[in-house]
Amino acid sequence: MRSNFLGSCALAVMTLGVVACGQANETTGASGQATGATCPPDSELTYETFTRDFMHDYCTRCHSASLASADRNGAPNDHDFDTLAGLRATASAHLAEQAAAGPDAENSAMPPTDPRPSTEERRKLGEWLACGMP
Amino acid sequence: MAGLRHALAWALVAALVPLSPRVSRAQGCHVPQPQAGSEQGFRLALAQETTRFRSPRYEGHYQGLLARGSVTYRWLYAGIGMAAYRIVRNGLTSRGFGDLLIHSQARLLSTHDDTFAGGLVLGATLPTGDARADLGMGHWMLTTGAWSTANVKPLLLGAQITYAQSLTSAHAHHHHESAGPLVAPMAASEVDATLFASLPLGARSTSLRIKAGTNLAEPVADDRSTTRADAFVAFMLGRRTTTSVELHFPLVGDPSEQRLMLELSVLVP
Numbered sequence A: 001m002r003s004n005f006l007g008s009c010a011l012a013v014m015t016l017g018v019v020a021c022g023q024a025n026e027t028t029g030a031s032g033q034a035t036g037a038t039c040p041p042d043s044e045l046t047y048e049t050f051t052r053d054f055m056h057d058y059c060t061r062c063h064s065a066s067l068a069s070a071d072r073n074g075a076p077n078d079h080d081f082d083t084l085a086g087l088r089a090t091a092s093a094h095l096a097e098q099a100a101a102g103p104d105a106e107n108s109a110m111p112p113t114d115p116r117p118s119t120e121e122r123r124k125l126g127e128w129l130a131c132g133m134p
Numbered sequence B: 001m002a003g004l005r006h007a008l009a010w011a012l013v014a015a016l017v018p019l020s021p022r023v024s025r026a027q028g029c030h031v032p033q034p035q036a037g038s039e040q041g042f043r044l045a046l047a048q049e050t051t052r053f054r055s056p057r058y059e060g061h062y063q064g065l066l067a068r069g070s071v072t073y074r075w076l077y078a079g080i081g082m083a084a085y086r087i088v089r090n091g092l093t094s095r096g097f098g099d100l101l102i103h104s105q106a107r108l109l110s111t112h113d114d115t116f117a118g119g120l121v122l123g124a125t126l127p128t129g130d131a132r133a134d135l136g137m138g139h140w141m142l143t144t145g146a147w148s149t150a151n152v153k154p155l156l157l158g159a160q161i162t163y164a165q166s167l168t169s170a171h172a173h174h175h176h177e178s179a180g181p182l183v184a185p186m187a188a189s190e191v192d193a194t195l196f197a198s199l200p201l202g203a204r205s206t207s208l209r210i211k212a213g214t215n216l217a218e219p220v221a222d223d224r225s226t227t228r229a230d231a232f233v234a235f236m237l238g239r240r241t242t243t244s245v246e247l248h249f250p251l252v253g254d255p256s257e258q259r260l261m262l263e264l265s266v267l268v269p
Helices: A002-020 A047-058 A084-088 A092-099 A119-130 B002-016
Strands: B041-054 B059-073 B076-089 B092-097 B100-110 B116-126 B141-152 B155-166 B189-201 B208-219 B228-237 B241-252 B259-268
Touching: A047 A084, A047 A119, A092 A119, B116 B155
Parallel strands: none
Antiparallel strands: B041 B059, B041 B259, B059 B076, B076 B092, B076 B100, B100 B116, B116 B141, B141 B155, B155 B189, B189 B208, B208 B228, B228 B241, B241 B259
């Protein structure tokens, strides 16, 4: 009886492991770090000159209001980056912690799939966010 | 041979996980309903659950496999449970364990014939689930409360009321911008109440029972969470080896649609 009991316990643990430990479907980089990005007085980065193309190239394939929920690859329904208003509706700190870089750190959790921005592009995003998302 | 039968039965339940309809919700973080009767010994349970959900942030579904072990010795019942999940949120699949639940139930009052019984409940969840994937709370929770049963043959009535409190700030509770995990929605602090009635069906030898009731959860000092309520009906067959099918119907505030839970449990005296 005791061996049956222990055997059943072991089988239950193994079964849980099979369900929980599947193949990882994406890779994610660092997130949540303070980048130390600042806004230089002569910054020329605006939504029109930088961010719109950045979002189009790297973000709106998932973070778009035009996508159905099942096509968003995990992007929450309230994070749409098609427009400046949509970006401003999301906390800039959250954007910085997921995708921006600065002198202190580089956050690369987003996007989780290729194509991904270069470090220089992430630095520009950090600067744009530090400047108040103009 | 008995061990082989157990193994085959559990393997069958595991195989049902991807095949069953997506109509249930996890209860892995919530203290179970009062344990009726005077059963003594170890009980092992394996349950499968699936659901389709729709919250303000995500749509999708998940499948869960819950393993539970409990022991009843005289007036004390103690259990431990852990679930493993596969969740798909807005098209992205994640897998992982849920929060670990430890709970106990003490029978402190009872009449000589067990017509009426009551006692206290104490439980805790450990943050073993990934809160970012909506599989866990991300912090400890403590639960305490009271339960009571009335055996008015052939009807068994039960009630339980508990208070759950997170061991973190409300800000930390919501640091992932959601009001609790999708697999077992729970506020940072809330009052939970359960009422149920159970009735034997058919001949006594069949050991078939029907159980119906309702669950209510009311957030306390947590304005990001809302009242949740559901109704449920369950059919249970067997005594030592028990098979149950439980259907839940959301009434208010629950991101999940209809829920179905299948459970197989074995008593080891």
